[in-house]
Amino acid sequence: MSKVVEVSPTTRHEGHTKLVLKVNDEGIIERGDWLSLTPVRGIEKLAIGKSMHQAPKISSRVCGICPIAHTLAGIEAMEGSIGCEIPDDAYLLRIILQCANRLSSHALHNILSLPDMYLPGTDTHINPFTSEEPVRSVALRIQRLREIGQTVGEIVGGEPIRPSNPRIGGMYKNITPRAKSKLFDLAKEGSELAREHMEFMITVFKDWENRQTASVASGYEVEKNDKFGFHDQGYMAVDPLYASSNLDAEPMWFPERWTEVRPWDWYMGEQEITLDDPNYPNHATTPAGNKAWPQMEACTAVPMYDGQPIEVGPRARLAKFRNYDKKGAMGLQIARQMEYPDCLYSMIEAIDAIDTSGSVIADEIPQGDGSLGWAANEAPRGTDVHLAKVKDGRVQWYSLLVPTTWNFPVCSRALEGAPWQLAEVIVRAYDPCVSCATHMMVVDEEKKVVAQKLIQ
Amino acid sequence: MVLGNYKSVISARAADAEILKRSQDGGIVTQLFAYALEEGIIDGAIVAGPGDEPWKPEPVVATTRAELLAARGTRYTISPNMMLIKEATRSYGLDKVGIVGTPCQMQALRKAQLYPMAMRKVPDKIALAIGIFCMENFPYQGLEAIVEDHCNVKMESADKMDIGKGKFSVYTERGAISQIPLKATHKYEQPGCHVCLDYVANLADVSTGSVGSPDGWSTVFVRTKNGENVWSKAIDAGYFETKDIASVKPGLDLVTKLATDKIDKNKKSVEARATFGVNKGLRNPYI
Ligand SMILES: Cc1cc2nc3c(=O)[nH]c(=O)nc-3n(C[C@H](O)[C@H](O)[C@H](O)COP(=O)(O)OP(=O)(O)OC[C@H]3O[C@@H](n4cnc5c(N)ncnc54)[C@H](O)[C@@H]3O)c2cc1C
Ligand code: SF4
Numbered sequence: 001m002s003k004v005v006e007v008s009p010t011t012r013h014e015g016h017t018k019l020v021l022k023v024n025d026e027g028i029i030e031r032g033d034w035l036s037l038t039p040v041r042g043i044e045k046l047a048i049g050k051s052m053h054q055a056p057k058i059s060s061r062v063c064g065i066c067p068i069a070h071t072l073a074g075i076e077a078m079e080g081s082i083g084c085e086i087p088d089d090a091y092l093l094r095i096i097l098q099c100a101n102r103l104s105s106h107a108l109h110n111i112l113s114l115p116d117m118y119l120p121g122t123d124t125h126i127n128p129f130t131s132e133e134p135v136r137s138v139a140l141r142i143q144r145l146r147e148i149g150q151t152v153g154e155i156v157g158g159e160p161i162r163p164s165n166p167r168i169g170g171m172y173k174n175i176t177p178r179a180k181s182k183l184f185d186l187a188k189e190g191s192e193l194a195r196e197h198m199e200f201m202i203t204v205f206k207d208w209e210n211r212q213t214a215s216v217a218s219g220y221e222v223e224k225n226d227k228f229g230f231h232d233q234g235y236m237a238v239d240p241l242y243a244s245s246n247l248d249a250e251p252m253w254f255p256e257r258w259t260e261v262r263p264w265d266w267y268m269g270e271q272e273i274t275l276d277d278p279n280y281p282n283h284a285t286t287p288a289g290n291k292a293w294p295q296m297e298a299c300t301a302v303p304m305y306d307g308q309p310i311e312v313g314p315r316a317r318l319a320k321f322r323n324y325d326k327k328g329a330m331g332l333q334i335a336r337q338m339e340y341p342d343c344l345y346s347m348i349e350a351i352d353a354i355d356t357s358g359s360v361i362a363d364e365i366p367q368g369d370g371s372l373g374w375a376a377n378e379a380p381r382g383t384d385v386h387l388a389k390v391k392d393g394r395v396q397w398y399s400l401l402v403p404t405t406w407n408f409p410v411c412s413r414a415l416e417g418a419p420w421q422l423a424e425v426i427v428r429a430y431d432p433c434v435s436c437a438t439h440m441m442v443v444d445e446e447k448k449v450v451a452q453k454l455i456q
Numbered sequence: 457m458v459l460g461n462y463k464s465v466i467s468a469r470a471a472d473a474e475i476l477k478r479s480q481d482g483g484i485v486t487q488l489f490a491y492a493l494e495e496g497i498i499d500g501a502i503v504a505g506p507g508d509e510p511w512k513p514e515p516v517v518a519t520t521r522a523e524l525l526a527a528r529g530t531r532y533t534i535s536p537n538m539m540l541i542k543e544a545t546r547s548y549g550l551d552k553v554g555i556v557g558t559p560c561q562m563q564a565l566r567k568a569q570l571y572p573m574a575m576r577k578v579p580d581k582i583a584l585a586i587g588i589f590c591m592e593n594f595p596y597q598g599l600e601a602i603v604e605d606h607c608n609v610k611m612e613s614a615d616k617m618d619i620g621k622g623k624f625s626v627y628t629e630r631g632a633i634s635q636i637p638l639k640a641t642h643k644y645e646q647p648g649c650h651v652c653l654d655y656v657a658n659l660a661d662v663s664t665g666s667v668g669s670p671d672g673w674s675t676v677f678v679r680t681k682n683g684e685n686v687w688s689k690a691i692d693a694g695y696f697e698t699k700d701i702a703s704v705k706p707g708l709d710l711v712t713k714l715a716t717d718k719i720d721k722n723k724k725s726v727e728a729r730a731t732f733g734v735n736k737g738l739r740n741p742y743i
Contacts, residue, residue: 156547173543178548179547179548181549
């Protein structure tokens with residue numbers, strides 16, 4: 001007889017979600033639904049009629065961890081629609097900004113993941129807040145990596161959180177030679193730290209993978225399964241580092257392969273909670289007798305590529321572009337760490353290539369005729385696609401397909417076979433960013449607004 | 457307290473003749489920034505640089521002595537120097553920012569440091585704030601009217617402008633002087649100056665102005681620990697000539713008198729705002 005257990009809210013990731021899990025007598029997940037409960041903010045609808053300059057600044061407010069991704073994807077979707085090519089130095093500044101964001105985001109995620117992990121070779125969970133070694137030095141290294149990322153974002157982007165420098169047609173400002181050498185110093189320091197840090201993190205995740213039992217944070221240990229966090233969905237990525245758009249000679253993303261279904265069609269119907277656990281760490285699970293209704297409660301659409309949910313993120317990038325083939329939750333975590341060095345080397349290369357007296361704004365900025373433009377930015381958490389139609393400088397239509405939205409259904413599938421007590425470890429491997437995922441009104445095939453059901 | 461808190465006050469002028477050539481008074485601002493730049497106390501300073509139109513200043517981040525020198529002299533019109541305070545720490549990549557400004561700009565700076573609303577990473581990068589005395593300021597069109605209509609001088613021909621001894625004076629490149637009584641300029645003052653209760657830049661590290669000291673010399677208040685540190689080092693290194701303020705004419709008494717006049721007058725306009733309308737008043741930013 002299967003039972004239903006609910007973890008609500010989930011913790012140590014961005015935003016508000018829950019897990020509704022159907023489990024067998026051994027507590028193994030038979031079907032899992034991981035869903036967003038973050039209120040819908042409707043960015044895409046309120047962007048309509050606004051100027052093309054403003055809309056991306058609004059969408060950068062979707063999320064404060066990856067605002068750079070939304071700013072760049074938004075601006076480049078507008079540029080895609082109006083057909084505006086930006087100067088090389090503006091492009092280089094955007095690349096640096098992208099790297100800065102990835103660096104600080106991945107480092108932040110380490111803090112969120114570490115409490116589930118163990119000091120290698122021991123049974124002690126890592127508490128990133130302890131003042132004891134060796135963890136203290138690790139935490140300080142993480143903070144420094146983040147500080148480097150944010151400072152680079154500040155110099156190049158004007159601001160690391162909601163960057164002010166990017167604009168339609170390029171950037172507002174180039175940097176000074178002094179800023180360039182400051183960036184160099186930061187990136188050099190970062191690349192050394194990042195290498196050390198990557199090695200440490202990979203050791204930690206491998207250690208976890210090799211354990212027979214594990215717990216969430218400081219909870220009680222349960223036995224793990226072999227294929228922890230495996231799924232059979234494919235991978236989607238457009239670039240190892242940056243982006244692709246409809247202006248590319250060879251675009252790497254194809255709007256016609258994208259479809260979207262309603263949560264109604266994809267998630268479980270109404271369930272009664274029949275299993276609870278007052279000892280689950282942080283807070284108990286939902287008491288038995290309560291109801292859950294994933295179909296109705298989920299606040300995101302379910303985007304598909306070639307008719308299937310698809311994984312995006314660090315592993316998808318490495319799988320597509322570097323032949324990486326490690327599956328499971330730890331495969332994803334390890335892939336994320338492997339992105340550190342590339343991120344810093346690319347930063348250094350771009351800094352090197354910048355001409356600080358070069359122009360950073362296109363000579364001409366067309367106003368648009370309503371053509372479809374899109375840009376897919378490889379955000380820290382995966383492909384962030386923005387689609388837009390701009391006419392006479394105004395946004396006619398705007399849509400955001402953000403990484404965590406792609407990952408929701410994939411991760412739900414990846415829960416199957418795992419002991420429910422470790423479900424959050426799988427969720428965290430995706431580094432979910434749920435505010436990102438829940439920016440939209442859900443629109444069905446006929447473009448009827450479905451999520452209005454929830455708002456009314 | 458009309459002169460604010462200070463550790464010392466002195467009459468001084470720059471030792472560098474090149475700086476003095478085109479400085480407004482004793483060249484304190486330019487000399488002190490030039491010294492701080494050389495010593496690495498600052499890595500750049502926000503000053504009122506030359507703008508598109510004659511006598512219209514444009515804030516710039518000066519990172520060389522030449523740029524500092526290009527900004528010498530008083531422009532009696534608004535130069536929004538605080539505009540660059542954040543950008544200086546961004547695309548300019550500065551870690552130690554210097555800034556010059558009128559008393560209101562020093563207030564904006566200190567407020568940004570204490571209440572950094574959207575001023576991330578700015579507060580700890582302020583390395584030297586030099587304030588200039590200020591009785592009032594004019595919008596650009598107001599200045600144009602004063603110079604071109606009242607003084608009958610083309611803006612392009614003006615070489616120096618100065619307010620002192622109850623007069624507004626314009627000196628031309630060809631050596632002519634045109635003076636009008638300050639009274640004639642009152643209607644051109646920017647209205648916002650009428651609620652200003654600070655004359656000698658009370659919140660600066662070091663503040664300076666012409667009043668109190670002889671022509672070509674400046675009155676200097678050294679206010680903060682940071683200001684004292686930089687100032688005393690510059691003195692030791694021989695960057696300034698100094699005189700005891702008690703030994704110069706008209707001295708501190710005149711500074712005190714003018715500061716008191718400004719504050720008393722403007723306090724009245726602040727108070728009048730409370731009963732400006734019938735049963736309602738205008739906002740008072742001080743409460
Ligand atoms: C609007 C205004 C009113 C003033 N009123 C008085 C007064 O009533 N009594 C008095 O004693 N002194 C007054 N001053 C100050 C005085 O005119 C000199 O600026 C001061 O003595 C500095 O001279 P200096 O030779 O040391 O500076 P310099 O070496 O000549 O350098 C002057 C510096 O001031 C900056 N500057 C010039 N114009 C402006 C501006 N509009 N806003 C901000 N910064 C500017 C320049 O960038 C430069 O760095 C006033 C200045 C201004 C701008
Ligand atoms: S009078 Fe006051 S408000 Fe006006 S410019 Fe001078 S300091 Fe600023």
